[in-house]
Amino acid sequence: MKRIVTMRSFVLGVALFGILLILLPAQAKARPIKVGIIDCYTGPAAMFCKEALNGFKLALDKINKKGVLGSKIEFTTRDTKFKVDIGLSMAKELVMRENVDLLVGTISSGVALAVSDYARREKVPLIVWISKSERITGEKGHRYVFSTGENTAMAGKAAGVALAKKPFIKYWIAGDDYEYGHAIANTIWSSLKQRKSAVKKIGESWWKVGEPDLVPYITAIMAAKPDAVIFAAGGASMVNVMKTSKATGMSETIPGWIHTATEITILRALGPGGPEGFMGTTDYLFYHPDTGANRKFVKAFKDAYGKHPGFSGFHGYITAHFIAKAFKKAGSLDREKFIDALEGLKIRSPAGKIEMRACDHQAVLPIFLGVTKKTPEYDFLITTDITTVTGDDVMPSCEEIKKARGK
């Protein structure tokens, strides 16, 4: 008898547990939004990626206090090690095993393009936040890929506009021998040539990525006596270029230009001894425009991470806001609805209103042109003579995008 009672209560218990299991998910809170971040957290590029992640986290802290669709945005990160094959397998792992709602990354254009192709096939949204190849939202663009950072087309065109106004005729082009270096050099040169046909390219030199000693390159360029040099360098190489041009005395005789040379991460590394008068472009400056929104963002970032934000921190920050706002607008976790919501979406950012252009999924960002200068306020150089070129002026038109994509 006793045995039967135990048996009965056991069956009852199992049944109750079963019912609970069926009922629980229906009553549970909405599930969190899962963002899978693939980026390079090893090697010299790690600095920008870490900062982008910091900007992203900073924004999420605030967003998650209010919540999105009754839940939170969560994220997991994977290291691509700047390699296409690793990046691709990490993206697959995040989508298939971690079931992320969307992918975010990365600093390498090569990885971004490969993952973008995977995202298209699997119909998973991908937001590219640092890498700058114009092909990502240009000829290789599609429904599932977005970019929240400026690209080589925008930066190159802006630089062409700025340099055409300068008196230089003879140019030398030098840079890192990889996709980004050649892409930015090509767009600047065609943009400059288009605006000022008198310019002449008297030579080019390309060094391998990570080349530590640029002195032989710079002295050879000085021997050729160009009017100005366009450096198509990225990452740590920019620091090397600027240090070497100061050490060789080139910065005093031949003006140089680099996209993102005026970026804080580069100028901070150079310290107070960086070369003055170096020309550069970037899409974010922590001191310009000097608005309340920008000041608030800079203060929050500095309090959280102990340093001023650079462009990648800014990109991470706006990416989080784009994601949150798009999910709110979509009203569901459906990927297709998310994409529809993100198209043409406008957010308020520290640098003013930013739109995600519907036709190519490229964020419309301004480009700031400036020249490096010492100031007493900071122990590193900042930029002066800032000219702002709005995104609409430098972005390829929707028709050009259509043509590039072959539709």
Place this chain on the structure above:
Amino acid sequence: MMVGQGLDLASLGSQLLVGLSRAMILFIVCAGLSFVLGVLRIPNVAHGSLYMIGAFVAFSFFTLFGGGSAGFWLALILAPLVVALVSLIAERALFCHLYQREHLMLLLFTFALMLIFGDLVKIIWGADYRSISAPALLRGSVSMFGASLPRYNLFLLILGPLVAIGLWLFTNKTKIGKISRAAAVDREMVGVIGINVSWVFAVAFVIGCYLAGLGGALIAPTVSITLGMDHTIIIEAFLIVTIGGLGNIWGALVGSLIFGVTQSFGVLFWPQFAIVFPYAAVVIVLLLRPRGLLKSVW
């Protein structure tokens, strides 16, 4: 297309000096690698990591001592010593148990160390780009043959030969240097005549690693100190050591000179394809002398 650009005597001369000064840093790093390779028979892949650590430690001392000229000189003296200390710990704790293993094992082991050192650097110094500036005395450039040469490169041109002389004195005039040279040629024999090979190895390893640290501290003012420096240098270093003759310090000098000078002249003569020149030189040397230019101890 650009062949013949700027080919006057002045630029040739300055380009030669620039190439030679580049060769000096390469020599300092490669001499250390070659020394360890010769005496301990360890292909130390982590040598590049010690070079990177040397640069980062130099940065820390530089900022600690206020970042001026004094900071630079103190960093230059202290950073290689810290690297030597790290290598001493690594040798006594790890390497000394592994000398009897085969080369492949040692290669894998030092590769693992390289990854560990890389992550340690990231944990300690973070991913930011770091930079130190040369002291006022070595800043700017001087005019030579009508072309400009950074003073710092001139400093390297003086320091490189001094290090070479120091190494020569050590290996030829000191007892331990002579023993380590003997151990490089025939280590069983050295052991047979009753010399404690273990401490000879420890000293040789520490000296080799000290040179890696010195190279790192010396390159620090000319570049951005960043993660990944280790990978760049170690490939070049192994190439140089190979064309010079494995384990031969003077081979490292010859190899560095070939590497540095072909690179700087390549840049002058054919800038678009400058990357190729030093590697082409390596291929030619290895085709003609597969065991390296000077006598290999392997």
